[in-house]
Amino acid sequence: MELVYALVIGALTASGVYLLLRARTFPVVVGLTLLSYGVNLFLFSTGRLATGKQPIIGTAESYADPLPQALVLTAIVIGFAMTAFVVVMSLRNLADNEDDHVDGKQPYKSPAPEQEDEEVTGK
C-alpha cells in the first residue's frame, strides 16, 4: 500500500513540476494545482495510512492521527485561494501585456528558438 501511495505522490510531483516549468501561465497554474495535490497527500500521510479509523470519537476502536488532517483541511482551502490568486495574476498579466508568457511582455515574437531561450524577458 505504501509503495502505491508513494508512487501516486511521485507522479503528481513529477507532472506538477514539469508543468510548473512551462513558459505559459495556464500550464503553470495547472502544475501548481497538481503539485498541491501531491503536497496535501504527503502531509496527510505523515499521520500514516489508516483504514476505517476515522478520528470521530466513538466510531472506531483506534483512531487515525487527526492533526495532519486538520492541517491538510485548511491547506486545501488555502490552496484554492492561492490558485485563484495566481489565476487572477495571470489574467492581469494577459490584460496588461497581451500575452500569457510567464516572463511578462515578450519584446518580439522571435523566429529563432535559440534566441527565445530564457533571456527574453519583460524588462
Place this chain on the structure above:
Amino acid sequence: MSLPLVVFLPFLGAIAAPLFALGGRTAIAIASSVPALIALAALFPHWETLANGGTVLQSWEWLPAIGISFSFRLDGLSLLFALLILIIGVLIILYARYYLKPAENIGKFYALLLCFKGSMLGIVLSSNLLLMMIFWELTSLTSFLLISFWNHKQDARRGARMALAVTGGGGLALLAGILIIGNIVGSFELDDVLAAGDVIKAHAMYPVALTLVLLGAFTKSAQFPFHFWLPHAMQAPTPVSAYLHSATMVKAGIFLMARLYPALAGTEQWFYMVSFTGMATLLIGAYVAMFKHDLKGLLAHSTVSHLGLITLLFGMGTELAAVAAVFHVINHATFKASLFMAAGIIDHETGTRDMRRINGLWRYMPHTATLAMVAASSMAGVPLLNGFLSKEMFFAESLQLNLPGIWAWLPPIVATLAGIFAVAYSARFIHDVFFNGKPVNLPIYPPHEPPRYMKIPVEILVFACIMVGMFPAVSVGPLLYAAAHATLGGEVPDYQLAVIHGFNLPLIMSFAAFFGGLIMYSQRQKFFDFHARFKEIDEKAVFEAIVLRIVDLANGFTARIENGSLQRYGMLLVVSVLAVAAMPLLDLGIFIGETGLSPVDWPTAIAAGVLIICALLTAAVHRQRFYALVVLSVVGLIVALAFARFSAPDLAMTQLSVEVVTIVLLMLALYYMPGWTPVETPLKRRFRDIAIAGIAGIGMTLVTLAMLTQPFSSISDFFLENSKPGGGGTNVVNVILVDFRGFDTLGEITVLAIAALGIYALLKNTPLTPPPSDGEGHAWSRDAYPLMLRLIARPLLPLSLMVSAFIFLRGHNLPGGGFIAGLITSIALILQYIASGLNWTQDRIPFKYHNVIGLGLLFATIAGAASLAFGYPFLTSTFGYITWPVVGKFEVASALVFDLGVYLTVIGATLLALVTIGRISPHSAIKSKREGA
C-alpha cells in the same frame, strides 16, 4: 549608576543640541560642555579606589541568555581614556565654536560630536565585550558622519566611505574574535575574560581569535596596511581631525590591545603580529609625513606613525614597554590635538593648508606660532617636553628585545630612523610654516591671530605638554600608575618618571635622532627629489577601484542569476530544492523502513493507477488546455476518494467541494485565455525539464516511502483524549480547527479573505477581451444559459442550502463544519450564476461579498474575544474547561460562533473571487468594442 550616566549623558546632549543651536554658537558650545562636566564630576569620587588599582563595577542584566549584560567597569586604564575623551572633548567644543562659521549646521555638528563622545566613552567603560562592540560600531558610524560633515565635497564623501569600509570591516572581524573568546571563556564579562588569559592562550582557537581581534584593532588604529583611511579622513573639519582622528577614536584600537593585554598578550604570535605591524606603521608613517605638503596630511601621517609606535610598544610584550605605551597615549593625545588645532587656526586665518604657500607666519601670528612650535618640539621628542619622555622609554625598550642574532639590531635602528624622520617633519612644520621667507599667494592676506578664545584649548594642551615634560612624577604619575596597573592586570614594574636618567644609550639615540633629523631637514631638497622619482600610490584610487571591481563582480553575478525570466527562476528554485533535499536522501540508503509494506487491495490499486495515468496525462496534453482541465478534475476527484479511503472523511468532503470550485475557476479563466499553448520551448529544454520533473517525482516517491515505513509517535493522543471532555465535540478534526488550534484557523481565514480582496483589487477596472473563438475556430455558443440547467438549478438552491446547514451544525461531532458547509453553499450559489447569468443572480443577492467576508472575520474574532470576558486567553484552549465544567458547556456555543465566522468567510471569499473574474467580460468587452468603433 554613575558610569551609565557618564556614557549616556552625551547622547541626551546630542538630542538637545539642535535646540540650543537656535541660540547661536556660544549657547550650543556651553550646552554641549555640560555632559562632560557632569561626567567628570561623576568620575571624581571613584579616584580613591582606582588609584590603588581597584575597579568599579556597575551592572544590570540585559539578555543573559546570550551573554549580553548592561555592565560598566571603571579602572585606571578606562579612567585614563575617559579623561582624555572628556577633557579634550570640552576643549574641542570650545575650539569648534570659533572654527565653524555661523552659517554652518552647527546643531548637527555638535549632536554628532556628542554622539561620538558617548560612543567612545561606552567603549572604554563597557565591561561586557558585546556591549563594547555596540559602542565600537557606533564610533565608526559617527566618525563616518563627521568626516562627511561637509558632504557637498566629493573628497569628504569618499574619505568617509573609505573610513567606514575599513573600520567597519575591521569591526566585523573584531566581533567574530570576541565571539570566539566569549565561547572559550564562557562569558563576555571583562573580569572573567581577563582572568582566563591562560585558558585562552592555550586554546586551539587562540590564533584565530587573536588574528580577528587584532584586525579590528589595526583597522581602527590605522595600522599598516590599513593605515590609508586615516589621511583621507582629514577631509573632516579640523576639530574632528583633532578629536577623533588623533586623540581618541584612533586610539580605540590601542585601547583594545591594552584592555585585552592580560588575556591575549605574551605569546609568540602576539609578539610577531603586533610588533612587526607597529614597526612597519611607525616607519612608513614617519617617512611619508615628511613629503606631505598639506599641513593636515603631515599631521595625519605623523599620527599613523605614532600609533605604530604605541602598537610596537605593546607588541614587545615586556611590562615596561606596556607602561611606556600607555604613557605615550597621553603624550601623543596632548601634543597632536594641539598641533591639529594650530593647523586649523592657520587654515582658518590663511585659507590654505599648503606648506609651499604658508611661510613666515611668525610675523603675523607669533602667539599661535609659539604654541605650535612647543607642541611640534614635543612631537619631535625635544627634552623637557612630554614627547621626549615616552620616546626615551621607547628607545630604551627597543634595546631590550630578544631577537635572534643580527635581528636584534632591527628594533633600535628602526626606532632611531623613525626618530630622525619625526624630527625632520617636526622641523619642517616649524620652519616651513613660521619662517622660511614670506607667504606665497595666500587666499587670505594678511593673516592675523585668531579670536582669543580659540587659542585657549591649544594653550591648555601645550601647558600640559610642558608640565608633564618637566614634572612627570607630580603631574601624571598617579594616573599613569593606575592605568598601567589596570593594563598589566597586576603588579607594575619599577619605572622612573624622571627627565634625565643619566647618560645612556637611549639618550644617545635621542641625540642621534635629533641631529640626524635636523640634517635631514636641511638637506630636504635632495630627499624630495629622491622621493619624487617614485610614482606615488593614490590609495583612494586603488581603494575605489577595488570597490568598483567588487560591485562589478556582484552585478555580473546578479545578472547571471537574475535575468528577469520567471521561468528560469522557477527552474533554479526547483533544482536547488532538489540539490538540498538529495543530500540527506542519498545518505539514507534504504528506503523501506522497519514497519515494511502493507498489502494492497484491488480497488485502491486501480484508483491509484487511474490517478497516476491522469496526472501524467495532464502534463502530456497540457497544450490542449481544455482537455488538460478535464483530466485534472479526474485527478482531484480521486484525491478526494483517497482521503475517504484512508479514514479522513472531512478531508474527502473538503477536497470534493474545493475541486468543483477550482474547476469552475479554471474554466472561467480559460474563457479569457488562449485555448491552447503554443510550442515554444526548444526540445532541449523540454527534455531538461522532464529530467528535473522525473528526479523530483522519484525523490518524492522515495521520501514518502521512507517516511511511511517508519514507526512513529504522534502528539495527537492529547487531542483525541481531550476532544470530547475539553472541546465538547467528537469530530476531533473539527475540534482541532475551531478550538485547539483556533488561532491558526483565524489566521487562515484571514489569508483567505486577503486573497479574495487581492483578487478584487487586481482585476478592478482591468480591460480584458475574451477571444472571439475557442482557439480552434469554433465560435462561442449563443445559447448562454441553457433552459434545462436553469430549471433544475433553482429548486436545487434551497435544498443545497439545507444540506450545508446540516453539515455545518453537525460539524462538531460528525464530518462537516464551517469550511465544508461554506464550500457547499458557495457551490450552490455558483450554480445559480452559471445557470442564470451574472446579472440575474446578482440582482437577487441583496448583499455584497466584501461584507460577508468582514462579517465572517468579525464573528470569528468575537467568538475568540468572548473567552477574554470570562478571564481566559484569546480563543481559550481546552485546559480551562476541564476544571470549569459550566464554562465548558458554554464553549460549545462559542466554538459554533467561531465556525460560523469560518463559514461566512469561506463563502464571501470564494464568491468574491469567482464573481470578480466572471464580471470582467461584459464591461470590458463593451468598452473595448466602443474603443474599437
